[in-house]
Amino acid sequence: MRKEHLFGKKPDEIENIARELALPKYATRQLIDWIYKKKITSIDEMSNLSKQVREKLNERFDLGLLPPVKEEVSADGTKKYLFPTHNGKFVETAVIPEKERLTVCVSTQVGCKMGCLFCMTGKQGFHGNLTATEIINQIHSLPEKDKITNIVYMGMGEPFDNLQNVLESLEILTSGYGYAMSPRRITVSTIGIIPAIVRFMEESKCHLAISLHSPFEEERSKLMPVENVYSLTDMIKTIQEYDFTKQQRISFEYIMFKGVNDMPKHIKELTRLLNKIKCRINLIRFHPIPGSPLRPSDEASIELFKNSLNDKSILTTIRKSRGQDISAACGMLSTNKDLKI
Amino acid sequence: MKLTEIRILTNTCIAKSTYLLTFQRHFDFIPGQVVGISNSHGQDPRLYSIASGNKDKNISILYKVNPEGLLTPDLQHLQTGAPLLVTEPFGTFTGNDEPAWWIANGTGVAPFVSMFFSGMTNNKTLIHGNREAESFFFSHEFSTLLSDHYIKCSTVEKIEGFYQGRLTDYLARLKEIPVSIKYYLCGSAEMVVDTRDLLISRGIPFDNIISEIYF
Numbered sequence: 001m002r003k004e005h006l007f008g009k010k011p012d013e014i015e016n017i018a019r020e021l022a023l024p025k026y027a028t029r030q031l032i033d034w035i036y037k038k039k040i041t042s043i044d045e046m047s048n049l050s051k052q053v054r055e056k057l058n059e060r061f062d063l064g065l066l067p068p069v070k071e072e073v074s075a076d077g078t079k080k081y082l083f084p085t086h087n088g089k090f091v092e093t094a095v096i097p098e099k100e101r102l103t104v105c106v107s108t109q110v111g112c113k114m115g116c117l118f119c120m121t122g123k124q125g126f127h128g129n130l131t132a133t134e135i136i137n138q139i140h141s142l143p144e145k146d147k148i149t150n151i152v153y154m155g156m157g158e159p160f161d162n163l164q165n166v167l168e169s170l171e172i173l174t175s176g177y178g179y180a181m182s183p184r185r186i187t188v189s190t191i192g193i194i195p196a197i198v199r200f201m202e203e204s205k206c207h208l209a210i211s212l213h214s215p216f217e218e219e220r221s222k223l224m225p226v227e228n229v230y231s232l233t234d235m236i237k238t239i240q241e242y243d244f245t246k247q248q249r250i251s252f253e254y255i256m257f258k259g260v261n262d263m264p265k266h267i268k269e270l271t272r273l274l275n276k277i278k279c280r281i282n283l284i285r286f287h288p289i290p291g292s293p294l295r296p297s298d299e300a301s302i303e304l305f306k307n308s309l310n311d312k313s314i315l316t317t318i319r320k321s322r323g324q325d326i327s328a329a330c331g332m333l334s335t336n337k338d339l340k341i
Numbered sequence: 342m343k344l345t346e347i348r349i350l351t352n353t354c355i356a357k358s359t360y361l362l363t364f365q366r367h368f369d370f371i372p373g374q375v376v377g378i379s380n381s382h383g384q385d386p387r388l389y390s391i392a393s394g395n396k397d398k399n400i401s402i403l404y405k406v407n408p409e410g411l412l413t414p415d416l417q418h419l420q421t422g423a424p425l426l427v428t429e430p431f432g433t434f435t436g437n438d439e440p441a442w443w444i445a446n447g448t449g450v451a452p453f454v455s456m457f458f459s460g461m462t463n464n465k466t467l468i469h470g471n472r473e474a475e476s477f478f479f480s481h482e483f484s485t486l487l488s489d490h491y492i493k494c495s496t497v498e499k500i501e502g503f504y505q506g507r508l509t510d511y512l513a514r515l516k517e518i519p520v521s522i523k524y525y526l527c528g529s530a531e532m533v534v535d536t537r538d539l540l541i542s543r544g545i546p547f548d549n550i551i552s553e554i555y556f
Contacts (some may be wrong), residue, residue: 113530113556117537117547125531161556195342195385221433225533225552228434229375229388291538293547 005064005086006035006043006057007140008133010168011177021056023049036140036178041065064133067141068093078323081142082335085110085134089127090335091156093138094328103150106138108166109157110335114191116211116224118255120289120327121156124336130157132168139173151181153188154209156333160188160196170204183207184247191226192235201242209282210235212252214261215269223260236273244278251280255331256297262305271312281309281316287329342377342386344426350399352419356475358406359448360417361392363399370395370430372459373452373553376402377428380415386428387412390451390527390553392478394458403448403478434527434553440464441523444536446508447471449528449555454479457486464522466490470508470532473498509535518543527553 006014011032018028027049034046043057069090070082079095091107110127112119138155139148151173153159159166166188172178173186183205190197191211200208212232214220221227244250252274256262270281283306286296297305302318309316323329347364355361370376372395377386387410393401406413419425436456443453443465450469457467457479467487471477473495483491493500494508504511509532512518524540526533533552541547 111530113554115530115534115537115552115554122530122534123538125529125534158556199385217433219548221551222548225554228551228553229432231431231433234431291542293541 003062004060005131005133006031006061007064008131008136008168008172009035010171017057017061021053023053027053032177035063036172064137065141066134066137072326072328074323074326074328076322076325078326078328079144080323080326080328080333081138083107083134083138083141085128085130087128091130091134091138092328092333092335093142093155094323094333095142095144096322101149102144102147103152104139104142104144104148105152105155106135107155107157107333108135108153108159108162112157113161114158114224114226116191116331118213118223118257118286118289118292118294119331120334121331123289124334129162129165132165132172135165135169136172139179149185151186152209153186154330156335158191158193160190160193160200163196163199167200167203170206174206184249187251189253191224192230192232193226194230194235194238197235197238205248207249207251209251209253210239212254212270212281213257215266215273219261223257232273236277240276249280250277251282253282253284255284255286256302256305257286258295258297258301260294262297262301264308267305267308267312270309271314274314279314281314283316283318284330285318285321287321287324287332289331342428344377344379344382344386344428346424347427349419349421349423349425351421352417352423354417355403355478357473359476359478360404360406361401361478362404362416362419363393363401364425364427366393366398366400368429370400371435372455372461373435374430374432374455375434376400376430378402378412378416379426380412380419382426384411386426390434390449390455391430392451392454394455394460397458401454403451403454405448432553434525434551436461436525438463439523440519441466441525442519443467444508444512444524444526445469446528446532447476448478449532449553450478452527452553453525457483462486466492468492468494468508468511470494470496470511470528472496474500474503508532509539512536512539512543518545520544520546520549522549524550525553526550528555530554530556 015028068081072080081093089110094105096103111124112121113126187207189209350363375388379386389402392403493503495503
């Protein structure tokens, strides 16, 4: 019989387990603390539970933690970890150090279904959703766990194509019983699945990032097939219904492709499209992938694009490329080679 | 998305785990568009391409049962008269009269079925990949009208007159692939990405490739 994982369970589920095992009421709290607050690797280390209780737990459960099986380090200090999943697949997680921050970029799916033209993950096809346990494991099982300041859901996969597990993982990360992280330190990125955006806005206080990459629908549809289903117009209309002037923020990701989306008409249309939304645009350098017809915009064009948007009062920054030498940069994550490890 | 209750007219198993579901058409649509379908309020609608002509009396959708899916395991058991919730049609993966190649695997052929039955058949080539003979839906109709411009690629069952192998293998073996026409791809992410890469490697500009991926 396959054991259930304790890690990833919510208080009500743990309370049910405690009840089923006829444990005293306070054992629920003890179990939660062992799972999320303390650094243990097995149920046997839950030292304030009796041996008999631990044996009972061991019969049906394990912690469900999976340490990384591989680590690569970039010249710029970025690290990329290879995490196994419970069904024998793999995902990559990037850890990006900055001056006063340590950001973890987590994956939500093995591969991706979205097929964006510029993304390496999409080239490996889709091999399954990660569970909430597997999403949080990428944080909990990191050697740098205690130093993490920010989390971005921008790794492999489309988070909003696995929304239920993403929301469950966010709850554990932000709840007092879990990691008690501020939602303001967590950003979830999507390519724009509108019904999922609506649900996310209703259920989460974490920041939202949207992959935009073109302000023109037809052009965007050639880069991102999702545009053919959920249009930019409808997405912007949906976003305008929410208030981003307070704690929760929205940003737009914009990878710059030479001669495709880096022209003055794009600046003009972006200004028109986003003028009623309090937002930030992150310009991202394109990291070419094999067989791609797209090329990165040159530095001067990116700088000009940024300045022009800032002049039009749209806060725009250029995101630093990190971990390119170990294929950990934006759009480069892939475990295609590891599928048969 | 606003949901409207409709009643199922037919829900027929047409191939292994694959069903054709029909209901009365209450709205206009552009061939290639999708509808969201749900069997209860509170459940997010799942998207399906319309697989019928835009002048037909009824709307059809093709679906394959995904044992781990949220909708299709129940949907397959619904009988005539059962209620279902449907969104209005939407999406821009739509056809026109320009010359094009339609490339699909599995139930990804649905939008092309709609374009075909809406009369958008001039200068079209359909390349459909599937596992066995019974899964080449509407094969008789396609063969009759598209003739040599209907290519069936069977990956499992060996069938006379079919290309034996994946549709990407078929495309890779072609000596010439027209550069200036549009390519419409629909189906699994893997097929769409592999086919798009192959077309780009053969000199097709990426903005001549229009894709829809089932997710």
